[in-house]
Amino acid sequence: MPNMSDSYQDSKPLKVAVLVSGSGSNLQVLIDAMKAGSLPIEIVGVISNVKEAYAVTRAEQADIPVTVLSHITEGENAGKRMGIKTFERHATAQLNSWQPDLIVLAGFMRVLSADFIDGAPAPMINLHPSLLPKYKGLDTHERVLASDDTHHGCSVHVVTAELDAGQVLTQALLAIDKQNSPEQLQKRVQKLEHKILPWTILLITKGVLDIEAINAQQQSSEYLPALPLQLWLDN
Numbered sequence: 742m743p744n745m746s747d748s749y750q751d752s753k754p755l756k757v758a759v760l761v762s763g764s765g766s767n768l769q770v771l772i773d774a775m776k777a778g779s780l781p782i783e784i785v786g787v788i789s790n791v792k793e794a795y796a797v798t799r800a801e802q803a804d805i806p807v808t809v810l811s812h813i814t815e816g817e818n819a820g821k822r823m824g825i826k827t828f829e830r831h832a833t834a835q836l837n838s839w840q841p842d843l844i845v846l847a848g849f850m851r852v853l854s855a856d857f858i859d860g861a862p863a864p865m866i867n868l869h870p871s872l873l874p875k876y877k878g879l880d881t882h883e884r885v886l887a888s889d890d891t892h893h894g895c896s897v898h899v900v901t902a903e904l905d906a907g908q909v910l911t912q913a914l915l916a917i918d919k920q921n922s923p924e925q926l927q928k929r930v931q932k933l934e935h936k937i938l939p940w941t942i943l944l945i946t947k948g949v950l951d952i953e954a955i956n957a958q959q960q961s962s963e964y965l966p967a968l969p970l971q972l973w974l975d976n
């Protein structure tokens with residue numbers, strides 16, 4: 742795998758693969774930034790585990806290769822769930838053929854195994870709708886509204902075998918309005934996501950965030966005082 746900062750210095754775009762399950766608004770932000778030339782990336786492919794996900798349409802409209810590895814099978818085995826191992830085997834083969842420098846989970850909703858993460862051809866980052874380490878898992882907006890927390894937001898972190906537990910790279914924060922419904926709060930957080938995800942990838946392309954070095958340090962459990970980088974983006 743090429744060194745990411747070399748890739749930037751050579752002014753070659755960083756090759757990015759994106760895994761999705763849903764509407765793909767974050768994927769769209771990356772597509773738009775790539776097309777506008779504001780982010781030096783090439784989205785080499787998109788993998789969706791949901792056939793009907795609007796993210797699939799967004800990738801097709803942008804002429805980006807898209808592979809659907811639906812978790813619901815059709816034909817003879819209709820309705821049977823594709824096991825995670827089968828998904829991972831196909832996804833690994835696809836990623837190996839694209840040879841990305843970075844894999845981005847942007848609203849990807851399946852839990853991946855340690856073997857898949859360790860064997861992936863590039864480091865992997867995930868966008869999560871909470872200020873990690875708070876509110877790992879699902880229903881983050883409901884849970885934060887039921888708490889006494891005064892602020893909320895989203896995080897981009899390195900993917901490791903433990904769910905939502907890898908090194909947090911960046912966070913964007915907002916003040917909680919207790920009058921908000923979970924849906925209203927989710928919309929506000931998504932506006933932050935649309936800024937923090939491209940910003941984080943920009944920092945990776947510039948070598949400011951070196952995920953491989955971060956991973957190596959994490960394995961020797963050294964303290965990383967400079968992370969996460971936080972942006973207060975109230976809206």
Ligand code: GAR
Nearest residue numbers: 763764765766767768848868869870
């Ligand atoms: C985003 O809000 C992201 O934070 C969340 O899914 C949404 C996808 O939106 N991810 C997770 O909950 C991961 N645990 P999008 O499909 O419009 O980009």
